[in-house]
Amino acid sequence: MQSIPEAILDWTKLSSVQHKKMPELTNSQEKDIFPLSSQPLVKFIETRELSCQPQSDNTDTRTWILTQSFYHYFNELSTLETKLICNANAGIISDSYTVKFDRGFKQIASTIIIDEGFHSFCSLDAVRQVETKTGIKPIKLRKKNHAEAIFSTCRKMIEHQYWNDFTLVAASILEAILAKDLDLCLRARNRVENGNTNEFFYALQENHLNDEARHSCFALLTLESFWSNISEDERSNLLPAIHKFVELYSNFASFGDAEFNNQIIRGLGFDDKVAKEAMVFHAEYKRHDAKQLHTSMLNLLNQTKVFTAGAVV
Ligand SMILES: [Fe+2]
Numbered sequence: 001m002q003s004i005p006e007a008i009l010d011w012t013k014l015s016s017v018q019h020k021k022m023p024e025l026t027n028s029q030e031k032d033i034f035p036l037s038s039q040p041l042v043k044f045i046e047t048r049e050l051s052c053q054p055q056s057d058n059t060d061t062r063t064w065i066l067t068q069s070f071y072h073y074f075n076e077l078s079t080l081e082t083k084l085i086c087n088a089n090a091g092i093i094s095d096s097y098t099v100k101f102d103r104g105f106k107q108i109a110s111t112i113i114i115d116e117g118f119h120s121f122c123s124l125d126a127v128r129q130v131e132t133k134t135g136i137k138p139i140k141l142r143k144k145n146h147a148e149a150i151f152s153t154c155r156k157m158i159e160h161q162y163w164n165d166f167t168l169v170a171a172s173i174l175e176a177i178l179a180k181d182l183d184l185c186l187r188a189r190n191r192v193e194n195g196n197t198n199e200f201f202y203a204l205q206e207n208h209l210n211d212e213a214r215h216s217c218f219a220l221l222t223l224e225s226f227w228s229n230i231s232e233d234e235r236s237n238l239l240p241a242i243h244k245f246v247e248l249y250s251n252f253a254s255f256g257d258a259e260f261n262n263q264i265i266r267g268l269g270f271d272d273k274v275a276k277e278a279m280v281f282h283a284e285y286k287r288h289d290a291k292q293l294h295t296s297m298l299n300l301l302n303q304t305k306v307f308t309a310g311a312v313v
């Protein structure tokens with residue numbers, strides 16, 4: 001594993017914010033803006049031969065679903081990275097946690113805030129570019145960010161004095177998930193159903209993974225240092241919430257954002273029965289990816305000794 005000075009040097013040499021061009025959408029009309037394998041609802045509707053038409057926007061079903069999924073994915077990403085990851089790293093810099101970190105950690109935490117701010121900017125800009133070029137309006141979403149909702153649910157299980165520390169733990173797990181999710185997404189590029197995906201999407205994901213691989217290493221170092229320096233009382237307080245976080249995030253990986261998918265299904269004029277069938281289809285289609293994400297969380301928690309031998313969710 002890299003030392004802290006090596007990681008700082010890497011950032012100055014490799015970070016996207018300093019070295020990568022922002023992707024530009026040039027051929028919005030020609031290809032799928034979001035990979036079919038990342039949104040199983042299209043396949044669900046096609047395999048069931050369901051006939052439908054979006055109730056808004058003058059476009060075909062496939063384009064409408066994939067464009068809405070693109071908006072949803074990048075809007076969620078932007079919030080997750082700023083509200084959860086940047087916030088957690090700000091806590092390292094400002095000595096907000098039970099465990100205090102040295103200057104090297106604080107410098108890397110600063111680089112991550114810069115990176116995530118840039119990722120948020122690129123995500124929002126990607127949404128702007130697609131909306132401008134396609135004219136397809138994003139549907140209104142009702143609930144808060146999915147990661148934030150999972151985080152809030154789990155944090156309620158902890159004594160109030162440890163709430164702040166849970167921010168650091170949750171952000172470390174999210175960094176591992178994000179790096180794995182981007183990796184899976186790019187590996188799926190060669191799948192037959194993704195043959196028609198717009199390169200714009202992959203350019204965004206490649207730039208992002210370039211940074212997230214480094215972030216996940218730092219998350220591991222941070223969590224390891226944090227966990228080995230907190231009291232037994234705090235560990236036993238945090239552990240049930242960490243198990244719950246892994247469980248809820250694994251469900252999310254299987255079923256996707258159920259509320260968003262329901263809005264899509266309803267926007268196409270379908271009822272509850274079809275929505276339920278779509279959820280089952282989604283979980284089955286995503287089984288392999290969900291297992292991989294689950295394993296990446298367990299790997300992090302085992303490597304950092306948060307989960308001891310045998311303590312598997
Ligand atoms: Fe990021």
Ligand SMILES: [Fe+2]
Nearest residue numbers: 085175212215
């Ligand atoms: Fe990150």
